[in-house]
Amino acid sequence: MSVVCVGSLTAPGRGGLARSGIGMSLQTVLTSLTRGGLGSTWGRVTSLAVSRRRCSNISGPTEIHVQRLQGENSGIATVLMSRPHARNSLGNVFVKQLEEAIEDLHQDKSLRVVLFKSQVKGIFCAGADLKERAEMSNTEVGHFVHKLRSLMSNIELLPMPTIAAIDGYALGGGLELALACDLRVAASSAKMGLIEVTRGLLPGAGGSQRLPRVVGIGMAKELIFTGRRIDGKQAMSIGLVNDTVAQNDLGDAAYQKALDLAKEILPQGPVALRMAKQAMNKGIEVDISSGMAIEEMCYAQVIPTRDRLEGMAAFKEKRLPHFTGE
Known part of the structure; x- marks a missing residue:
């Protein structure tokens, strides 16, 4: 049993820290930008959602760890995902720990870039934990997917630039996690896809909305309707990822490329x-x-x-x- 001290999320509406650009009038957007001066909407959105601090008991090993780089790379943080026995699938513990990590990142004003990296070779995130999902009732499934959707929105709402380093499989919810990031770098051998229709489902953690915004509605429909898996080179050709690199022996070529990109961003004005x-x-x-x-x-x-x-x-x-x- 590990004890993790975190801040609780009190959702200002059903979506928690829901994406604040969608469904808002221009006046609402402008009002949110002007109130509070330099504090910015990001800080205010976070303060609305983070109402108090608490300690939660989480069973199982640490599956999410945030590494803050030091020295000349100070200001860069890497979210490390490590659930090797389940291919980094989105299980209850994994999701809870990722929620808490994202909340802490929201509040860290010293950070300028955040990267997402897997510590499981050949895997970024395999999507849903189907073993856990099979034991849920219909109501529980709905609640859990809603939580995933809010989590991805919280990642998108991180105020600093974010980069997903896709060094392996990013399927279903794993690709939805990458889509919630600002930038994506993939190994040429990585496999990506929103494959939910092959399980009688549809993307439920933002994929049906974010993929069309990245690659266009026609290509998004083709990929979602077929459940097709594509590699890093194909992903770059349609604009799904920003860059692709040949995989190295350590299996972290995409991360190394993402880190180079983060270093380019690091010296720029954080505000x-x-x-x-x-x-x-x-x-x-x-x-x-x-x-x-x-x-x-x-x-x-x-x-x-x-x-x-x-x-x-x-x-x-x-x-x-x-x-x-x-």
């Missing part, structure tokens, strides 16, 4: 990164004129920052900027 992410995530859900208004409001929050002044000074003095997130 600017968070506002840029917010502008894109919210703007993509509305018409372009409304999106321009969202961009303007996000830009307005960057203007009074010390980081903006540092960027201008560094340009004038012909040196690299040193951003502090203020």
